[in-house]
Amino acid sequence: MASRIVAISGGVGGAKLSLGLARVLDPDQLAIVANTGDDFDHLGLRICPDLDTVMYTLADVNNKELGWGQVGETWQFLDALEKLGGETWFRLGDRDLATHIQRTTLLRSGQRLSAVTASLCAQLGVEVPLLPMTDDDVRTMVFTQSGETLSFQHYFVRDRCAPRVSGFEFAGIETAAPAPGFISRLTDIELGAVIICPSNPFVSVDPVLALPGVLEAMQNSSAPVIAVSPIIGGEAIKGPAAKMMAELGMPITAAGVAEHYADRIDGFVLDHRDVQMQSQIEALGLKVLVTETLMRSLEDREALAKAVLGFVEGWRTRQV
Amino acid sequence: MASRIVAISGGVGGAKLSLGLARVLDPDQLAIVANTGDDFDHLGLRICPDLDTVMYTLADVNNKELGWGQVGETWQFLDALEKLGGETWFRLGDRDLATHIQRTTLLRSGQRLSAVTASLCAQLGVEVPLLPMTDDDVRTMVFTQSGETLSFQHYFVRDRCAPRVSGFEFAGIETAAPAPGFISRLTDIELGAVIICPSNPFVSVDPVLALPGVLEAMQNSSAPVIAVSPIIGGEAIKGPAAKMMAELGMPITAAGVAEHYADRIDGFVLDHRDVQMQSQIEALGLKVLVTETLMRSLEDREALAKAVLGFVEGWRTRQV
Numbered sequence: 103m104a105s106r107i108v109a110i111s112g113g114v115g116g117a118k119l120s121l122g123l124a125r126v127l128d129p130d131q132l133a134i135v136a137n138t139g140d141d142f143d144h145l146g147l148r149i150c151p152d153l154d155t156v157m158y159t160l161a162d163v164n165n166k167e168l169g170w171g172q173v174g175e176t177w178q179f180l181d182a183l184e185k186l187g188g189e190t191w192f193r194l195g196d197r198d199l200a201t202h203i204q205r206t207t208l209l210r211s212g213q214r215l216s217a218v219t220a221s222l223c224a225q226l227g228v229e230v231p232l233l234p235m236t237d238d239d240v241r242t243m244v245f246t247q248s249g250e251t252l253s254f255q256h257y258f259v260r261d262r263c264a265p266r267v268s269g270f271e272f273a274g275i276e277t278a279a280p281a282p283g284f285i286s287r288l289t290d291i292e293l294g295a296v297i298i299c300p301s302n303p304f305v306s307v308d309p310v311l312a313l314p315g316v317l318e319a320m321q322n323s324s325a326p327v328i329a330v331s332p333i334i335g336g337e338a339i340k341g342p343a344a345k346m347m348a349e350l351g352m353p354i355t356a357a358g359v360a361e362h363y364a365d366r367i368d369g370f371v372l373d374h375r376d377v378q379m380q381s382q383i384e385a386l387g388l389k390v391l392v393t394e395t396l397m398r399s400l401e402d403r404e405a406l407a408k409a410v411l412g413f414v415e416g417w418r419t420r421q422v
Numbered sequence: 423m424a425s426r427i428v429a430i431s432g433g434v435g436g437a438k439l440s441l442g443l444a445r446v447l448d449p450d451q452l453a454i455v456a457n458t459g460d461d462f463d464h465l466g467l468r469i470c471p472d473l474d475t476v477m478y479t480l481a482d483v484n485n486k487e488l489g490w491g492q493v494g495e496t497w498q499f500l501d502a503l504e505k506l507g508g509e510t511w512f513r514l515g516d517r518d519l520a521t522h523i524q525r526t527t528l529l530r531s532g533q534r535l536s537a538v539t540a541s542l543c544a545q546l547g548v549e550v551p552l553l554p555m556t557d558d559d560v561r562t563m564v565f566t567q568s569g570e571t572l573s574f575q576h577y578f579v580r581d582r583c584a585p586r587v588s589g590f591e592f593a594g595i596e597t598a599a600p601a602p603g604f605i606s607r608l609t610d611i612e613l614g615a616v617i618i619c620p621s622n623p624f625v626s627v628d629p630v631l632a633l634p635g636v637l638e639a640m641q642n643s644s645a646p647v648i649a650v651s652p653i654i655g656g657e658a659i660k661g662p663a664a665k666m667m668a669e670l671g672m673p674i675t676a677a678g679v680a681e682h683y684a685d686r687i688d689g690f691v692l693d694h695r696d697v698q699m700q701s702q703i704e705a706l707g708l709k710v711l712v713t714e715t716l717m718r719s720l721e722d723r724e725a726l727a728k729a730v731l732g733f734v735e736g737w738r739t740r741q742v
Contacts, residue, residue, distance in 0.1 A: 145523050145524075145527050146466065146467075146523065146526055146527055146530060147466075147523075172502065174498075175498075176496060176498050176516065178494075178495075178496050178498070178515075178516035178517050179499065179516045179517065179519050179520050179523075180520075181517070181520075182492065182516070182517035182518075182519075182520035182521070183520035183523065183524060185520075185545060185546065186520055186521060186524045186542055186545045186546070187524070187541070187545045188520065188523070188524040188527070195498075196496065196498035196499045196502070196516040197498050197499065197501070197502035198502075199499050199502075199519070200499050200500075200501075200502035200503035200505075200506055200508065201502070201506060203465050203466065203467075203499075203503065203508070204465075204503060204506045204507070204508040206466055207465050207466055207508070207509075210466060221507070222506055225505060225506045225507045226505065226506070
């Protein structure tokens with residue numbers, strides 16, 4: 103297949119499908135765009151959790167137990183920082199820290215985040231292009247039902263997603279430019295599909311889709327936009343997506359996710375456990391692929407990637 | 423003894439005697455002033471090698487094998503940084519890194535280095551006041567015989583002291599103010615002595631003595647200034663002092679050090695191995711104490727501290 107794929111990813115779940123895609127496509131057939139709305143500055147360092155999770159996963163140095171940080175991570179830095187009275191609520195491993203320090207050093211030298219990411223990926227042997235969604239600062243803010251507004255990492259890590267959410271804002275999004283190469287890949291005549299990985303719709307995917315020009319480019323392209331459900335059997339595999347859906351008054355179902363995306367996508371990948379929702383989702387005007395979407399093993403990641411690519415391929419064939 | 427002592431220290435050798443003094447004096451009888459001419463910014467972090475060596479030593483968390491960094495130091499950060507293509511010539515341990523990050527965070531929040539140092543010391547249980555020589559930036563530059571000028575850490579760590587030195591400059595010294603409390607301790611009527619620890623005369627002690635007002639305050643005080651020789655039997659116990667003396671055309675002897683300090687001190691502590699130089703040093707107008715100055719054990723550190731304090735005490739008695 104010569105057509106090109108753009109994958110949009112948040113953290114762990116998105117990284118799993120990104121890895122599957124990277125293993126079944128040539129590096130020049132794929133680009134992965136990662137959410138940077140979770141990024142923040144902490145202890146003087148720029149931390150990009152989703153970008154790092156995808157990068158570490160593609161480089162096979164990710165910590166599979168934790169879902170973040172590097173394999174073989176140790177905590178000497180954090181232990182010493184605690185003794186010095188420093189802020190330790192954000193768990194920075196000794197190896198992970200090197201990424202944040204090197205990134206911050208390169209950013210301070212004047213490089214843009216996309217160039218820095220390319221440099222880090224090259225060092226780690228990652229061949230697939232990995233783009234931050236933007237080089238500009240976009241910061242996801244979480245509105246809570248108590249009336250407090252929290253920065254994303256305060257909500258997510260410090261407060262362990264305990265506050266009940268009422269909505270989100272992506273501060274800075276109006277003036278943020280999609281990273282170099284992002285729009286041109288969406289307008290590429292050889293674009294085969296945009297694949298929205300099974301990531302949190304509200305805080306991982308929506309920021310990417312909300313960037314100026316992204317939705318327009320996707321809508322002007324003949325390539326389908328396909329979302330893979332992050333909800334299976336009424337549960338999120340990882341993270342607070344299901345809790346957020348409940349707090350936002352949405353049904354905690356794959357159909358709820360499909361409805362959230364409905365105006366912005368063409369197809370939806372539904373887990374076979376949720377097959378009873380197929381017609382409900384098709385009624386939204388979406389084509390539906392029903393398949394196994396739970397990715398436990400490396401083979402699962404590749405199998406889902408192949409299934410989604412097959413879905414896309416059939417689409418093209420039907421359209422021609 | 424009610425009189426108060428100000429000790430001037432560089433890194434390892436100075437830290438050893440500082441620890442000895444801290445163990446035989448009450449915290450309110452002693453203040454230690456550490457050289458900051460070696461400080462530098464690296465990977466976006468403020469690193470203060472001498473201050474940290476003294477602080478770690480007083481807190482008993484120093485790495486005794488390395489002579490720098492913390493006990494139980496590991497190198498995961500540096501290993502990961504190397505894989506990312508980062509600068510690894512300066513060996514930052516995982517635990518040590520916490521100090522640099524916390525210090526840099528506090529400095530960026532607007533605190534001065536002296537306040538930051540006090541905060542770090544308090545967290546580590548160090549009761550003796552430890553002052554950086556100044557809150558301002560002073561940077562020791564090394565002139566080399568090849569004509570190249572090197573920043574101190576490039577000379578010392580990156581180039582492993584290989585370049586032949588021709589002189590030194592303490593950039594910023596003219597406008598640097600001694601840290602709060604430094605001058606007032608020198609002009610304190612209860613000052614018993616200034617003790618120059620066995621540190622490198624050129625790059626550890628000279629920057630402290632070159633700060634505006636320091637020499638004048640010492641000269642206006644009736645308290646003696648005593649230097650402990652860092653050279654024993656024609657060798658430096660640690661560091662490049664002997665190599666520098668050779669390159670500067672000085673005799674590599676304790677007498678050479680005494681002569682270097684002669685105009686600025688009143689007494690000199692000579693190792694018993696160098697007793698044959700006693701009269702030569704006395705001819706410089708200095709009182710001389712001959713004793714064991716090699717500090718291998720904790721007992722050695724305390725014994726030298728007591729010997730130097732006894733030397734000072736006898737001085738006062740004779741003067742009265």
